Amino acid sequence: xxxxxxxxxxxxxxxxxxxxxxxxxxxxxxxxxxxxxxxxxxxxxxxxxxxxxxxxxxxxxxxxxxxxxxxxxxxxxxxxxxxxxxxxxxxxxxxxxxxxxxxxxxxxxxxxxxxxxxxxxxxxxxxxxxxxxxxxxxxxxxxxxxxxxxxxxxxxxxxxxxxxxxxxxxxxxxxxxxxxxxxxxxxxxxxxxxxxxxxxxxxxxxxxxxxxxxxxxxxxxxxxxxxxxxxxxxxxxxxxxxxxxxxxxxxxxxxxxxxxxxxxxxxxxxxxxxxxxxxxxxxx
Numbered sequence: 001x002x003x004x005x006x007x008x009x010x011x012x013x014x015x016x017x018x019x020x021x022x023x024x025x026x027x028x029x030x031x032x033x034x035x036x037x038x039x040x041x042x043x044x045x046x047x048x049x050x051x052x053x054x055x056x057x058x059x060x061x062x063x064x065x066x067x068x069x070x071x072x073x074x075x076x077x078x079x080x081x082x083x084x085x086x087x088x089x090x091x092x093x094x095x096x097x098x099x100x101x102x103x104x105x106x107x108x109x110x111x112x113x114x115x116x117x118x119x120x121x122x123x124x125x126x127x128x129x130x131x132x133x134x135x136x137x138x139x140x141x142x143x144x145x146x147x148x149x150x151x152x153x154x155x156x157x158x159x160x161x162x163x164x165x166x167x168x169x170x171x172x173x174x175x176x177x178x179x180x181x182x183x184x185x186x187x188x189x190x191x192x193x194x195x196x197x198x199x200x201x202x203x204x205x206x207x208x209x210x211x212x213x214x215x216x217x218x219x220x221x222x223x224x225x226x227x228x229x230x231x232x233x234x235x236x237x238x239x240x241x242x243x244x245x246x247x248x249x250x251x252x253x254x255x256x257x258x259x260x261x262x263x264x265x266x267x268x269x270x271x272x273x274x275x276x277x278x279x280x281x282x283x284x
Contacts, residue, residue: 002235005227006243012224014250016217017096018258023213024087031193032202033084033210038190040218045186048226052179060175068172069184075164076185077192086158089151093261093268096251097136098155100129100275103245105163106170107282113171125281132271132278138264165189182229186222242280248272 027033060066087095104126110116137152165185173181206214224247231240249272255261261268 002231002240003243005231005234006240009224009227009231009244010247010250012220012227013244013247014096014254016220016224017099017247017251018092018254019213019217019220020084021087021092021095021255021259023210023217024084026210027084027088027206029198029202029206030084030088031081032198032206033214034080034082035194035198036203036206036211037084037214037218037221038080038186038193040215041222042186042190044218044222045183045225048222049179049182058177058180062175065172065175068168069176069181069188072165072168072172072185073188074192075161075166075168075189077189079158079161079165080189081193082158082161086155090147090155091255091261091263092259093252093255093265094136094147094152095155096248096255097132097268097271097275098152099159099162100245100248100279101133101156101159102163102166103279103282104129105160106166109163109167110170113167121281121284125278128274128278128281132274135267135271135274136264138267178229182225238283241283242276245276245279248275 023033024030090098107122107126111118133156137147137149169185176184228240228244231244249269252265252268252272256265256268
């Protein structure tokens with residue numbers, strides 16, 4: 001059962017990366033697009049987690065839990081604010097590999113904040129992911145590259161914010177009931193995304209232009225997360241996370257076949273494999 005759930009999460013996330021690229025390229029207002037996308041995510045997350053969340057509801061007494069929640073929400077909120085911009089900067093196959101910088105950030109956080117022991121294979125895993133990022137961002141001397149170094153750095157910075165959220169998730173989630181915390185991390189970050197307010201006209205325009213695509217994108221995002229959480233309740237993270245992160249390879253292959261992203265495809269495939277191996281080393 002855990003394998004079926006993990007594969008479902010993998011396919012959901014891999015498909016999400018490709019569809020997100022399509023929507024982002026067409027978007028004239030990335031933040032307005034992110035707002036509509038996140039509104040749908042909140043709706044779906046409440047539908048999935050609300051029934052269970054009320055049954056497990058508890059309020060933590062330790063004030064640190066709220067600080068961790070707010071910092072995680074800040075990371076997620078800023079990431080969601082520029083999420084579509086990241087997909088505009090780099091193609092889907094490159095973005096799938098670059099997004100793994102979030103795993104490295106979260107890994108560093110688990111060592112620093114949670115005081116977890118540092119093993120040699122974890123360091124090797126982090127280095128493999130960083131090498132994968134270098135492969136994807138490599139640019140020939142003649143400038144023949146599908147993405148510029150500035151675009152790569154921008155995408156890295158945006159996905160690092162996601163890693164910041166993951167970093168503080170590990171400490172904050174322990175104090176709340178799982179389902180209630182999941183609803184919180186979908187709703188609280190929205191505050192960092194929505195201000196300053198975007199005009200109603202722009203939001204309606206986005207809804208008309210990409211409404212049904214954003215509905216599908218949000219369902220893929222929340223379902224992928226739901227499948228992953230359910231798998232983690234059955235099996236250890238060292239088994240679940242590597243399977244889920246095959247979504248990197250799924251996104252690279254999907255970008256190649258459906259979006260015709262053929263530039264540097266050998267480097268991207270090799271980078272995807274290295275990133276997956278790196279994640280396996282970190283979670284073992």
